[in-house]
Amino acid sequence: MSTEVKEKETEQTETESVESSHQSRRMEQKRQRASQRDLEEEAREEIDDADETIEIKVFRFDPEVAGKEEPRFDTFHVPFFKGMTVLDALIYARDHYDSSLTFRHSCRQAICGSDALFVNGTQCLGCKTQIADLEGHLNSTIRIEPLPHQEVVKDLVVDMEHFYDQMEAVEPFFDADELPDGELEEQRQDRENREKIKMSTRCIWCGACMSSCNIAAGDNEYLGPAAINKAYRFAMDEREGENRKQQRLNIIEQEHGVWRCQTQFSCTEVCPKDIPLTEHIQELKREAVKNNLKFW
Amino acid sequence: MSQSYDRGTIEDFGRWKEFSAGMWAWIFHKFSGWVLIGYLFTHIAVLSTATQSPELYTGTIRSLESLAIVRVLEVGLLAVAVFHILNGVRLLFVDLGVGLEAQDKSFYASLVVSAAIVIASVPTFLAGAF
Numbered sequence: 001m002s003t004e005v006k007e008k009e010t011e012q013t014e015t016e017s018v019e020s021s022h023q024s025r026r027m028e029q030k031r032q033r034a035s036q037r038d039l040e041e042e043a044r045e046e047i048d049d050a051d052e053t054i055e056i057k058v059f060r061f062d063p064e065v066a067g068k069e070e071p072r073f074d075t076f077h078v079p080f081f082k083g084m085t086v087l088d089a090l091i092y093a094r095d096h097y098d099s100s101l102t103f104r105h106s107c108r109q110a111i112c113g114s115d116a117l118f119v120n121g122t123q124c125l126g127c128k129t130q131i132a133d134l135e136g137h138l139n140s141t142i143r144i145e146p147l148p149h150q151e152v153v154k155d156l157v158v159d160m161e162h163f164y165d166q167m168e169a170v171e172p173f174f175d176a177d178e179l180p181d182g183e184l185e186e187q188r189q190d191r192e193n194r195e196k197i198k199m200s201t202r203c204i205w206c207g208a209c210m211s212s213c214n215i216a217a218g219d220n221e222y223l224g225p226a227a228i229n230k231a232y233r234f235a236m237d238e239r240e241g242e243n244r245k246q247q248r249l250n251i252i253e254q255e256h257g258v259w260r261c262q263t264q265f266s267c268t269e270v271c272p273k274d275i276p277l278t279e280h281i282q283e284l285k286r287e288a289v290k291n292n293l294k295f296w
Numbered sequence: 297m298s299q300s301y302d303r304g305t306i307e308d309f310g311r312w313k314e315f316s317a318g319m320w321a322w323i324f325h326k327f328s329g330w331v332l333i334g335y336l337f338t339h340i341a342v343l344s345t346a347t348q349s350p351e352l353y354t355g356t357i358r359s360l361e362s363l364a365i366v367r368v369l370e371v372g373l374l375a376v377a378v379f380h381i382l383n384g385v386r387l388l389f390v391d392l393g394v395g396l397e398a399q400d401k402s403f404y405a406s407l408v409v410s411a412a413i414v415i416a417s418v419p420t421f422l423a424g425a426f
Contacts, residue, residue: 121314214319263390265318265399278318279396286393 043079043096050079052138054131056089058101059145062154071152074098075141080131086119086144087126090156103156110272113204116211117156118145123208123270147211163207166224170231170251177241193238200233200280202273209267209277221256225267225277228258232280235287246291253288261285317400321383328380335373367425374421375414382406 047053057075062068076093087105094101104114108127115126120134120143134142150158180187209225210216216224223231234240235248252258258281267277315323346356360366386402389395395402 121311214322262322263318263387263399264322266316268396269316269318276396278390278399279393282391282393282396285391 039096043077043092046079047077050081052080054078054080054084054089054138055141056086056093057141057143058090058093058156059152060101060155061152062100062102064154073143074101080138082132084131085127086117086124086129086131086134086142087115089131089142090126090144100155102154111204113206116147116206116208116272118147118211119143123147123212125206125208125272128272147207149211149213149217150207158207160207162220163205163210163224163226166210166222166227167205167230169223170227170234171248172227172230172234174234174237174240175244176239177243187239189237189239193236197233197236199273199275200229200236202275203229203233204273206272208270208272212266212270214264214266215260215262219256219260222260223252223257225261225271225281228252228261228281228284229275229277232284235284249284249288249291252284253291258284258288317403321386321399321403321406324379325383325387328376328383331373331376332380364425367422371414371418371421374417375410378413379406379410382410 055075055077057073059071060068060074061071076089076097078089078092085108087103087108090101090103091105094103103117103126105127106112106114110125110128113125116123117126119126119129126144131142144156146152146156146158150160150163153159176187203226205226207226209229213222213225216222231248231252235245235252240248261278261281263278263282265278268275268279271277342356342360346353383403383406386399386406389402390399
């Protein structure tokens with residue numbers, strides 16, 4: 001694809017004379033060549049060569065550019081290859097058709113949590129969603145939109161600030177009551193406790209759950225599934241001690257904490273890391289009740 | 297959340313085709329809950345006006361039961377009540393943290409069982425109504 005072509009060009013320019021006086025002239029020539037090179041033509045050839053092609057319909061919106069303030073959908077034809085993900089298709093469209101197509105992505109292996117998107121009506125990670133797994137991907141158009149219930153900054157990029165605020169509200173860091181005496185002494189966790197919190201540690205802060213949550217959409221103060229899961233991860237960690245757990249429960253049992261959850265299971269459905277979010281929220285609800293109901 | 301533009305039906309019921317089991321369970325539970333509350337108040341209103349005398353009571357019930365629409369609504373009321381009870385049991389298990397991985401199946405089960413009970417009740421409710 002386009003990156004490979006650029007590398008070849010660099011080699012060519014390097015083999016030419018290395019005199020610095022010619023530097024600027026050569027750079028100018030290079031720029032001209034690059035502009036002449038028709039990426040769309042390239043894409044057309046690749047589509048002709050490809051056995052299968054797909055059609056993606058991407059949400060476009062740019063409030064800063066006149067004529068692009070109106071939300072609209074752009075359709076791109078992309079050659080399909082085995083193992084292609086939604087993110088691959090987006091990268092292809094950006095590199096070949098429209099370099100202004102904007103979306104977040106980084107690691108491409110479902111661990112950075114940058115590319116949570118709304119694909120065909122469900123929240124998912126672009127890099128983790130195989131195009132082949134989408135129903136009827138060869139006959140119908142794949143609709144790619146930014147996450148719902150979050151303000152769109154540009155194209156597929158949404159404002160994550162509110163999500164991060166909610167995450168930070170539960171104090172998402174390990175904070176033990178007592179530290180071990182020895183400097184090199186470890187804070188051991190038993191296997192059972194580790195198993196209990198294992199799934200909750202896998203959150204990548206992508207925001208898919210928060211976007212899918214009907215309650216979070218209507219209640220801006222609601223902590224949201226991801227933040228409550230984070231609270232679960234530390235509240236259930238036995239190394240932190242009773243005091244800290246009590247403080248954590250005080251945060252989550254407030255009016256806009258765990259009690260807003262109405263068990264729609266939307267978050268659990270969309271979580272790309274398969275965290276049983278509803279289960280964790282329900283367990284914290286029970287903890288909160290046990291904490292306040294004392295008959296002994 | 298605040299929006300910089302109108303996304304139309306993207307963020308509400310316009311996506312109903314893409315709702316999953318848990319979402320439908322929530323919608324049906326809310327809906328049946330409101331229907332039951334509405335019924336409860338009409339029920340109290342009708343009964344409190346009909347309990348003046350035994351004759352009035354019998355007359356009220358007979359005149360209501362003679363209306364075909366009331367017979368059909370009774371089937372509807374049973375459907376709503378049965379689903380609300382069964383899904384309520386499902387939610388109880390969800391609250392207890394039991395079988396959360398089967399929550400979609402238990403929703404379908406409560407739908408099927410309510411449908412079966414409602415269909416079985418049709419002869420009783422609609423006997424002689426039409």
